[in-house]
Amino acid sequence: MFTGSMLAIIVVVFLIALLLVAIAGEKFPLTDTKQQIAYSLALGIHCTTWAMFGTISQTSHYGWSLIPTYLGMILAMVLGFNGLKKVAQFSIQHNIASLADFMSIRFNQSFGLPALITLVCVVGVTPYIALQLDSISSTAQILLPSSTLVTDNVNWFVALSMAAFALFFGTRSKSLSPKHPGLLLLVAFTSIVKLLAMGAMTLWVCYGLFDGVYDLFRQAVAHPIANQSLSHDFAWSNYSVYVFLGVVSMFCLPRQFHMTFVELPQLQALHTARWVLPLYLLCMSIGVLPIALAGNIILAPQGVSTDSFTIALPLYANQSMLTILAFIGGLAAAMAMIIVSTLALGIMIGNNIATPLYFLIRQKKATHQQIVQLHGSTILWLRRATVVAVLIGAYFYHIHISQTMPLVNSGFIAIALIAQLFPSFVLNTALPRPPVLSPILAIVSGALAWFGLILLPSIGVNPFSLPLANDEQQAFALLYSILINISLYMLVYTLTQFSPLFTRLGQQKTTDDASQQSTNVTNYFIRQSELVSLCQRLLPGRNIQSIFDNIDEQHYVSHEEIDHALVLVANQVGFPTAKLLFNAIADTPENRNEMGDWITQTQVLTQARDSAERANELKTKFLAAAGHDLMQPFNAAQLFAAVIAEKNQDLRLTDATTGLVKSLDNAENLLTMLIDMTKLESGVITPNHQSFGIDDIISPLVAEFSIIAQQANIQLHYVVSKQVIISDKLLLKRIIQNLLSNAIRYTSIHHHSLPNSKNKVLIGVRIKASQIQVWVCDTGPGIPKDKQTLIFNEFAQLSPKTNQLGLGLGLTIVEKMALLLDHPLALYSEVGRGTRFSVTLPRVNQDSFYQQQRKQNHAQPIANAQAISQTQLRVLLIENDEQIANAMLSTFAAWGYSAKWVSNSEQAQAIVVLEGFAPNLIICDYHLDFGITGIAVYLAIQAHLSSRHIAVLTTADRSVDIRDTASELGMYYLPKPIKPVALKHILKRRGLI
Secondary structure, three states: OOOHHHHHHHHHHHHHHHHHHHHHHHHOOOOHHHHHHHHHHHHHHHOOHHHHHHHHHHHHHHOOOOOHHHHHHHHHHHOOHHHHHHHHHHHHHOOOOOHHHHHHHHHOOOOHHHHHHHHHHHHHHHHHHHHHHHHHHHHHHHHOOOOOHHHHHHHHHHHHHHHHHHHHHHOOOOOOOOOOHHHHHHHHHHHHHHHHHHHHHHHHHHHHHOOOHHHHHHHHHHOHHHHHHHHOOOOHHHHHHHHHHHHHHHHHOHHHHHHHHHOOOOHHHHHHHHHHHHHHHHHHHHOHHHHHHHHHHHOHHHOOOHHHHHHHHHHHOOOHHHHHHHHHHHHHHHHHHHHHHHHHHHHHHHHHHHHHHHHHHHHHHOOOOOOOOOOHHHHHHHHHHHHHHHHHHHHHHHHHOHHHOOHHHHHHHHHHHHHHHHHHHHHHHHOOOOOOHHHHHHHHHHHHHHHHHHHHHHOOOOOOOOOOOOHHHHHHHHHHHHHHHHHHHHHHHHHHHHOHHHHHHHHHHOOOOOOOOOOOOOOOEOEHHHHHHHHHHHOOOOOHHHHOOOOOOOOEOOHHHHHHHHHHHHHHHOHHHHHHHHHHHOEOHHHOOOOOHHHHHHHHHHHHHHHHHHHHHHHHHHHHHOHHHHHHHHHHHHHHHHHHHHHOOOHHHHHHHHHHHHHHHHHHHHHHHHHHHHHHHHOOOOOOEEEEEOHHHHHHHHHHHHHHHHHOOOEEEEOOOOOEEEEEHHHHHHHHHHHHHHHHHHHHHHHHHOOOOOOEEEEEEEEEOOEEEEEEEEOOOOOOHHHOOHHHOOOOOOOOOOOOOOOOOHHHHHHHHHHHHOOOEEEEEEOOOEEEEEEEEEEEOHHHHHHHHHHHHHHOOOHHHHHHHOOOOEEEEEOOOHHHHHHHHHHHHHHOOEEEEEOOHHHHHHHHHHOOOOOOEEEEEOEOHHHOEHHHHHHHHHHHOOOOOEEEEEEOOOOHHHHHHHHHOOOEEEEOOOOHHHHHHHHHHOOOO
């Protein structure tokens, strides 16, 4: 039915399709929603050829309707989501590029641990890659029973193609930090192909081969072989072990770690994957039992292997198209797994073994005075060589070792070794100050137990004469190896708490906190000329001078600058190689004679600096944490002032009430800037990147500042732009808000000093390839060139004699937020003519974005708002601060609304449930008394509320998590202090006023 040329054409056409999908992903960025769906589907990389063929064999034997490893993945995603989120946040914060990086980052003096993790992954994953080649080979032989040129060389061709894909995606750039949108879309596409293949096979088996699901199970019960699958003992011990291996896969399989954490486009995508991935895995499981039963009924009596049921069933029934689809499904599963696994292993081997070894060999051959130089191109070629080496090793394993093993057994043996990393993965993060010996000895002992208890018995060698022949005994062998692993870890860890020797070893090798990474090179002294030369070789295209406070190549670099440069270099070559490079250019203790008094003075200054920094850090953390309490009085005062100003009928008091409102607004702005500054310094702000139209930010700000500009007799111009960008909406709004505020303020000052000057402020957008620049231009006094770097310093003011300029923190906040978002900030100014600030942002495809927006807007019901607007507005206020509550009640009374105030869940339920009060607007503060949140109170009464109610969450805590929680619950979010105008805007949007 099939010929060799036909099979070759299918493989080539599918490879071309994959290439086109990948190129499309690189060239045409996806919108936010589509990117989140693509990421969620890409996590289906867990479903390899084992999912297409091996699960059928497993179910044929045990009768499992839900694949246990799928259940483990689902449990990890649903119940362990907080752990996944913490790993994701940590990976983003520290630019984690591989599993080895994550597990060894607390032990950054250790070269052995990341190398050991890499070796375990290579030994565990290489058979898994070979397994994919085995699967392609076996399906090709089923389609073409007689040996042909295609069947003999298909795996060689696939391996070569996968090497090209991996090189194309992973080794075009030296940097480890950029994402690969083409790879993400390619893997998502293969997940869809796998799902279509399994779905089509399931429907055909149930309704093509049999007369529905009932008929299939009826015949299976009557068939002696198929009935064994249904009546087989459930084997809970085996099932539980495979569930555990599913959890392990989520965190410790290199390909899964790479797609889940390294390629994570934004944190919100993980929330989408929380429900998409479990749904995908359940869909992949639905057809496994029907296909296994059909194969046992039709093919098992003919001696066909259970691994081949998926491809052999349609072939047996002469279903050519279905056979091709099943083959392509297996091909898609194999290719996605091989590409990502090879890329992940290549990065780990290159960074933790190949590059450090290459450097050490070069260093050993160099003369005593010669400093070994490592160029970016060398690192890139080493990484490419490791990718090719991994595939060559897998191909060799496939040809000479793995083809005699069932798919399910081979997969179990491979992942059982990877499972030896899981205890250290968890304990390294959970325990305070673990010594590096703990994970090293634990992984080594677990690997040795795996070798003796699992690997050797599986190939017929049993040196300990233990009963380890069947699956259940192998499951217990895995349990024993994990127990040995954990026991040795905890033994070493316990010894570090009591033995001075072990304690000293532990302290030398770990940081205090898993979230704080110490580079530990500050014992060395590096001349600036050496560090500049190193950075120029490895950081092309970067302004090297911006790393250093002062440019003096003969002086030694400060420890902070060393740490900063080390992180930048490590993002290119990995930490082990970066540490070797820095050690090579550092002045070691044997070469410090010329430093003399400089070292002593530096040590004294360092101690003084550390003490001052600790005090400043305590102050910063206090202000960041106290922001909520500091904002409460301002919130109440502003609400009372707004009520007074609105109710005032006496013209003589108009100036006083207006001045009161303005003074409170100014005080609130100053306090907000102080809190923003302290939060930026303490590192509690985490960007929440998403796609949105730049006009969504600029238009409201222009509307807000137009009134201020008009009062100052300034013309504010805005050139409307429909460009779509990726950024944090709130942080970017704060940046542009501060720039606009400064532009209007300084233009106004310049106007007063020069009445005939032009008074204009312009804000607009310029397009530059894949980026846009937001320009804020003014006609103010301008900034002298020698002062243009000083204006970003804290409390810096060029005109200190004026009393309108605030604290001088606005541009400092702008710079720090732009740095946090990785948005380059530029300044151009001429004295007497004005100043231009620009912020560079990445842009996305606006057509697809606005098309999606139109669909969403079209889907929103309008009648809901109209129906609510016809009723009297009733407000339920959930607030624990009496002053704010009274101010809010006064505001609502002034607006003519009926409002009631509660401070806890009991009061809320009494008013809503017992008294029958039916609010259509709920405003709840997040932080209530005794650790209770307003969200909890709202959820307690939600079932008793009208489906047309509106809920607003208010808080001075502006963290991303709270905003996300409000969004997930369908609540509006308003930061404190509450602006009456902002609240009215929400009510107007919903048709209430």
